[in-house]
Amino acid sequence: MIDLYYWGTPNGQKISIALEEMQLEYQVIPINILQDDQFQADFLQISPNNKIPAIVDQDGPEGQSISVFESGAILQYLGRKTKLFYPQDPIKQTQVEQWLMWQMGGFGPMLGQNHHFNRFAPEKLPYAQERYIQETQRLYGVLNKQLLGQDYVAGEYSIADMAIFPWVLYHEMQSIQLEDYPEVERYVARVKARPAVAKALAISV
Template sequence: MTEQTKPIDLYYFPTPNGHKVSIMLEELGVPYTVHPIHIGKGDQFKPEFLAVSPNNKIPAIVDPEGPGGAPISVFESGAILKYLAEKFDRFYPRDPRARVEVDEWLFWQMGGFGPMLGQNHHFKQYAPEKIQYAIDRYVNETHRLYGVLNKQLEGQDYMAGDYSIADMATLSWSLGWEKQGMDLGEFPNVAAWQERLKARPAVERGLAVKLPEDQQMNLADDKEAQKVLFNQRAK
């Protein structure tokens, strides 16, 4: 197993996407340093962060011990999970067929379960005007995706066989089920899977990574933060 001697730099805010990587780093047990990026105050648009994450989104990492021993920066949470899994040879199977299955469910989360639930959050909670068509559109799609996940978990403990980066990617988004308008009673396999994962000490630690009190944000009430986060155009 690869040993990490220098801490990995984690550029972070405690969102579902941020939690994916804090969980992974805790599961790996490697040293890391959290660099708060307050997305409600515009830290994500600072040049020093854009040099690491050109899409101005968290999370991102800098590994000082990257390929060939040289530092490497990685942005996009799914890419970070794959990078770390491949480097440390954990939570990502070596068998090609099993690896394809993990990739399928990781990309399912990145392309659907995250973005659609994010739109659900926006139109149900933050949009200045309540557009019922948009709310129904994203709540219904959220419900469909929970159904897909519930079916995939039928008869198995994890999304793609063994516990993997696909589970880490999906868990934190699913924990918002109540505010997404979902009833976990309809999805018992998802509910059992959540409890299974939350019982893992590393998952508990990863979900508990917070920022200092003065760096926290209540997006529902912070209108200035909403201006920073929503309706951005190219600079």
């Protein structure tokens, strides 16, 4: 059994998608970030950076319980555990890892700043708004180009797609029109049609 410490953000949805795709048994433990649950002492023992998601795998390596924080590390852990959606071939694995790190280091953080300055900041800062919208557009362009001629970012469906896809779902918050990125638009429809993804996105806490 895996305990999933979760809230319905793109980072949380990455892991619920992975758990559903890998058909792992799990239970959702809500961490209401709107009420600062992420700062509770018990949660900080699992996720010292006070961020969701985090997991506790009761059946970890050698049968021992293990906790994992940071969504990219969780996806890699689950991929290694199940040998699913994370190729064993070194070349293919490197392709997946490149796009996973692209999401972790750029796509997620830049889109998150876009969300903040355009939706949640207490005052409008035109410089910040323009900066993050432009960077968001650039990153969507990178993704659109990568998807030319292939269904998924590393060729086959992988943990990299599980990381990227939830962020694209919030494109309207990012001042992005998907029709401007036709390969991404088709990609979203393709991933959204997966039964496990639909089930993961239906989680309500």
